[in-house]
Amino acid sequence: MTTDTIHDSHGHDHHDHKMTGIKRWLYTTNHKDIGTLYLWFSFIMLLVGGALAMLIRLELFQPGLQFVEPDFFNQLTTVHGLIMVFGAIMPAFTGFANWMIPMMVGAPDMALPRMNNWSFWILPFAFAILLSSFFMESGAPNFGWTFYAPLSTTFSNGSTAFFVFAVHIMGVSSIMGAINVIVTIMNMRAPGMTYMKMPLFVWTFFITAYLLIAVMPVLAGVVTMVLTDTYFGTSFFDAAGGGDPVMFQHIFWFFGHPEVYIMILPAFGIVSTIIPTFARKKLFGYSSMVYATASIAFLSFIVWAHHMFTTGMPLFGELFFMYCTMLIAVPTGVKVFNWVATMWRGAMTFEIPMLFSLAFVILFTIGGFSGLMLALTPVDFQYHDTYFVVAHFHYVLVTGSLFSIYAGAYYWLPKWTGHMYNDKWSKAHFWCSLISVNILFFPMHFLGLAGMPRRIPDYALQFADFNKWVSIGGFAFGLSQLIFLVVVIKCIRGGKKAEANPWEATEGLEWTVASPAPYHTFETPPKID
Amino acid sequence: MTTKEYESYYVPAKSHWPIVGAVALFLIAVGAANYVTDLKNEQSGFGGYILIAGIALVIYMVYGWFSNVITESMAGKYSHQMDTSFRQGMSWFIFSEVMFFAAFFGALFYARMYSVPWLGGDGNNAMTFEVLWPEFTAQWPLIATPDGTTTTAMGWYGLPLINTVLLLTSSVTAHFAHVALEKDNRGQLKFWLGFTILLGLVFLYCQGLEYAHGYAEEMKLYLTSGIYGNTFYLLTGFHGMHVTLGTVMLIVMFIRIMKGHFTPKNHFAFQATSWYWHFVDVVWVILFVFVYII
Numbered sequence: 001m002t003t004d005t006i007h008d009s010h011g012h013d014h015h016d017h018k019m020t021g022i023k024r025w026l027y028t029t030n031h032k033d034i035g036t037l038y039l040w041f042s043f044i045m046l047l048v049g050g051a052l053a054m055l056i057r058l059e060l061f062q063p064g065l066q067f068v069e070p071d072f073f074n075q076l077t078t079v080h081g082l083i084m085v086f087g088a089i090m091p092a093f094t095g096f097a098n099w100m101i102p103m104m105v106g107a108p109d110m111a112l113p114r115m116n117n118w119s120f121w122i123l124p125f126a127f128a129i130l131l132s133s134f135f136m137e138s139g140a141p142n143f144g145w146t147f148y149a150p151l152s153t154t155f156s157n158g159s160t161a162f163f164v165f166a167v168h169i170m171g172v173s174s175i176m177g178a179i180n181v182i183v184t185i186m187n188m189r190a191p192g193m194t195y196m197k198m199p200l201f202v203w204t205f206f207i208t209a210y211l212l213i214a215v216m217p218v219l220a221g222v223v224t225m226v227l228t229d230t231y232f233g234t235s236f237f238d239a240a241g242g243g244d245p246v247m248f249q250h251i252f253w254f255f256g257h258p259e260v261y262i263m264i265l266p267a268f269g270i271v272s273t274i275i276p277t278f279a280r281k282k283l284f285g286y287s288s289m290v291y292a293t294a295s296i297a298f299l300s301f302i303v304w305a306h307h308m309f310t311t312g313m314p315l316f317g318e319l320f321f322m323y324c325t326m327l328i329a330v331p332t333g334v335k336v337f338n339w340v341a342t343m344w345r346g347a348m349t350f351e352i353p354m355l356f357s358l359a360f361v362i363l364f365t366i367g368g369f370s371g372l373m374l375a376l377t378p379v380d381f382q383y384h385d386t387y388f389v390v391a392h393f394h395y396v397l398v399t400g401s402l403f404s405i406y407a408g409a410y411y412w413l414p415k416w417t418g419h420m421y422n423d424k425w426s427k428a429h430f431w432c433s434l435i436s437v438n439i440l441f442f443p444m445h446f447l448g449l450a451g452m453p454r455r456i457p458d459y460a461l462q463f464a465d466f467n468k469w470v471s472i473g474g475f476a477f478g479l480s481q482l483i484f485l486v487v488v489i490k491c492i493r494g495g496k497k498a499e500a501n502p503w504e505a506t507e508g509l510e511w512t513v514a515s516p517a518p519y520h521t522f523e524t525p526p527k528i529d
Numbered sequence: 530m531t532t533k534e535y536e537s538y539y540v541p542a543k544s545h546w547p548i549v550g551a552v553a554l555f556l557i558a559v560g561a562a563n564y565v566t567d568l569k570n571e572q573s574g575f576g577g578y579i580l581i582a583g584i585a586l587v588i589y590m591v592y593g594w595f596s597n598v599i600t601e602s603m604a605g606k607y608s609h610q611m612d613t614s615f616r617q618g619m620s621w622f623i624f625s626e627v628m629f630f631a632a633f634f635g636a637l638f639y640a641r642m643y644s645v646p647w648l649g650g651d652g653n654n655a656m657t658f659e660v661l662w663p664e665f666t667a668q669w670p671l672i673a674t675p676d677g678t679t680t681t682a683m684g685w686y687g688l689p690l691i692n693t694v695l696l697l698t699s700s701v702t703a704h705f706a707h708v709a710l711e712k713d714n715r716g717q718l719k720f721w722l723g724f725t726i727l728l729g730l731v732f733l734y735c736q737g738l739e740y741a742h743g744y745a746e747e748m749k750l751y752l753t754s755g756i757y758g759n760t761f762y763l764l765t766g767f768h769g770m771h772v773t774l775g776t777v778m779l780i781v782m783f784i785r786i787m788k789g790h791f792t793p794k795n796h797f798a799f800q801a802t803s804w805y806w807h808f809v810d811v812v813w814v815i816l817f818v819f820v821y822i823i
Contacts, residue, residue: 221632242756244644
């Protein structure tokens with residue numbers, strides 16, 4: 001690992017107990033160390049989850065069964081989803097939060113530094129448990145990342161308990177991380193940093209943290225019910241005992257829908273930080289951004305059953321969830337409008353963070369529009385469980401969340417490492433990713449509209465050509481991410497020295513400290529006017 | 530907070546407790562998963578031992594971690610801001626606990642309002658009823674499940690009512706203890722806190738008795754007795770686990786008070802324990818209404 005990432009450049013080292021070697025990372029209480037750990041962990045998980053995705057695409061390269069058994073294919077889709085959601089996207093954002101929030105609000109560290117370290121170190125163990133199930137006799141979980149009952153109860157394989165307890169401790173980690181963020185933001189802001197002066201990334205993660213503490217316990221509840229149904233003879237999700245398998249979906253999606261926003265709100269924050277810098281204008285409509293984020297968070301609690309239109313809900317339910325879902329387009333539209341208005345007549349330059357942000361705005365909007373299509377109850381009967389859904393959520397999660405993570409990583413890499421990233425390699429990363437990701441996901445829309453079901457290892461012959469292109473896009477996109485690894489390693493090891501404020505950003509306390517950021521920042525709070 | 534004079538915020542230099550805690554949770558997860566898997570397959574294995582090792586390690590971690598915190602606090606390293614961090618952290622933790630119970634209450638309400646009536650043909654489910662279980666009667670408490678498991682409902686009078694009185698009283702006595710602490714009346718503090726612990730222990734005993742009645746031959750109310758037994762045991766069970774934890778926390782507070790810890794101004798741990806105790810009390814009241822009475 002990168003023990004020498006952060007060089008101490010400040011003079012006073014009276015309580016700078018930075019250790020060397022592995023102990024530094026195991027025992028650390030420093031928000032920057034923990035942020036670095038989160039970011040590396042999430043990148044490793046991205047590569048693992050990506051490898052599983054490439055196996056999926058390998059099988060789907062041609063119709064027929066070539067490489068894997070159907071049951072193993074189910075394990076691949078399940079673990080791919082779980083790893084990307086809980087192992088890649090969420091920890092990456094938490095890594096940003098750890099690194100940036102204390103610096104952005106002018107705090108010396110996170111509010112509860114030891115608990116912060118605990119939150120991180122639970123994760124590698126949780127994913128070790130999850131991944132170890134691949135090597136068990138029964139194989140890994142095979143019921144989809146949404147683990148619908150009765151697939152996860154009556155018909156599940158022998159490793160379900162490992163899945164359940166892995167999710168439990170991931171939840172413990174998320175809840176503690178979220179509490180830490182909330183307390184840091186509420187209690188540790190520098191004097192003068194009022195709520196409406198906070199950078200938008202801080203705001204979006206603040207709201208995300210509330211979503212986390214509200215819904216991760218519900219996830220814990222529902223996996224507990226899956227556990228008791230599977231192992232202790234309860235019948236929450238079994239009609240023979242008075243329960244209902246559809247009840248599983250209600251409870252799961254009460255967690256699952258806010259979870260979707262947990263993975264996108266921080267992305268909004270990152271993009272809202274980067275676009276003003278490279279458009280050289282103030283963010284258009286700061287307060288409307290804050291209110292839009294809060295509105296999206298609120299609405300996320302009353303739209304969950306739009307994942308369940310085909311379960312035979314009462315008509316009133318179908319209509320209620322359809323209209324509420326469409327309502328989300330309003331605050332989201334406000335955001336997209338504000339980003340465009342920020343760029344309007346700005347003196348724009350196109351550094352890598354800006355390129356990723358622009359790609360985010362356009363491609364995320366495509367994902368948003370296909371979401372609107374899915375929100376329409378009558379047409380959802382056609383799209384449900386097809387590749388159209390897969391295309392939709394990969395546009396919002398890959399070209400949305402993941403691209404914003406890259407944008408943020410390039411934006412703050414100079415602050416983290418003290419070096420500018422290599423321009424040539426990072427441009428290659430951007431353009432390869434942008435082109436391949438669209439080859440990968442865009443044809444999926446048409447496959448879905450034509451009726452290709454998701455999570456099935458084989459397909460009808462007429463889908464063969466499109467699937468070939470999707471797979472080629474998939475391999476290209478997967479391999480392109482290795483370029484990013486090269487960029488980061490090169491950046492850590494050297495490169496052009498970064499100034500304190502390499503982007504000439506006008507906002508953000510993080511740019512007032514040296515690059516790389518000193519091990520301890522803002523031990524006395526900065527002045528805010 | 531924004532205008533007051535700045536006090537430095539204590540950031541501990543390093544700690545090995547978090548990684549011990551992470552290993553402990555790992556052992557608990559692996560142990561529990563192995564244990565329940567073996568239980569289902571009717572095998573014996575090491576799961577139980579790993580689980581116990583994990584729990585022991587958690588207790589060791591909590592003890593060591595909190596000892597550090599207490600030492601630091603008594604050494605005067607903590608500022609008011611730090612105290613606020615702890616308080617806010619505890620409040621949001623309790624909020625997350627509320628959401629955990631909400632999931633199980635949600636299951637209870639869904640079963641009562643939708644799944645059981647629908648199985649009885651309610652709404653547009655006439656054919657569900659005719660085709661699946663035409664003999665089924667939709668009722669609550671569900672004492673006869675569609676597949677024919679029968680059981681008996683737990684009444685609200687008797688033990689549950691006694692338990693309600695016990696917990697409500699204990700919430701009041703916990704408050705008296707807090708008031709006594711703020712008035713620096715250590716004698717009263719010890720009395721009321723001790724009394725609260727006693728009420729908690731009696732509650733747990735009564736809860737155990739109630740479970741024994743449920744599992745007795747006359748009632749046949751088992752965890753596996755359909756959705757009524759499921760929601761009954763999981764809601765009261767998780768509540769009981771929280772009361773157990775709360776009682777342990779109260780006992781630790783008692784020991785610390787005997788050692789002379791806490792001042793009228795500085796007693797976050799006591800405050801947090803008291804919040805937690807009020808929280809389990811409120812959950813019980815909701816539980817008493819919706820699980821037992823209605």
